[in-house]
Amino acid sequence: MITVGKDVAGEVCPIRPGSPATGHCGIADPAAATGTELEREMVFAEAFRYLRLRLELFCALLVASQDATSLIRHLREIGRAEGATDRPRDSI
Numbered sequence: 001m002i003t004v005g006k007d008v009a010g011e012v013c014p015i016r017p018g019s020p021a022t023g024h025c026g027i028a029d030p031a032a033a034t035g036t037e038l039e040r041e042m043v044f045a046e047a048f049r050y051l052r053l054r055l056e057l058f059c060a061l062l063v064a065s066q067d068a069t070s071l072i073r074h075l076r077e078i079g080r081a082e083g084a085t086d087r088p089r090d091s092i
Contacts, residue, residue, distance in 0.1 A: 023075030025054045026085040050083035057081060 027050045033043035057078045066074065 023058075023072075023079050025051070025079045025081070027051065027083050028085050046083070050081070053081055053083075054078050 027047055028043070030040075030044040030047040033040040035043075058075075061071070061074055
């Protein structure tokens with residue numbers, strides 16, 4: 001499970017069987033942007049760029065070949081990528 005906003009990260013998630021790996025990718029909420037229409041569009045474009053970066057990093061992982069500890073470490077690194085607004089929690 002991957003969350004993208006700090007408010008979402010604190011929500012109770014649905015129960016998943018087993019021990020799923022989780023990651024948090026905090027980025028600024030573009031819906032909260034103010035300014036001119038162009039400035040707001042730029043904030044959305046930046047948020048999209050940060051999300052795309054994280055998805056590309058995630059897709060590059062060979063998830064099937066990762067042990068749980070390694071996968072969690074990689075997910076945390078992705079969460080700290082460019083544009084991070086907060087640090088992922090230390091415990092999963």
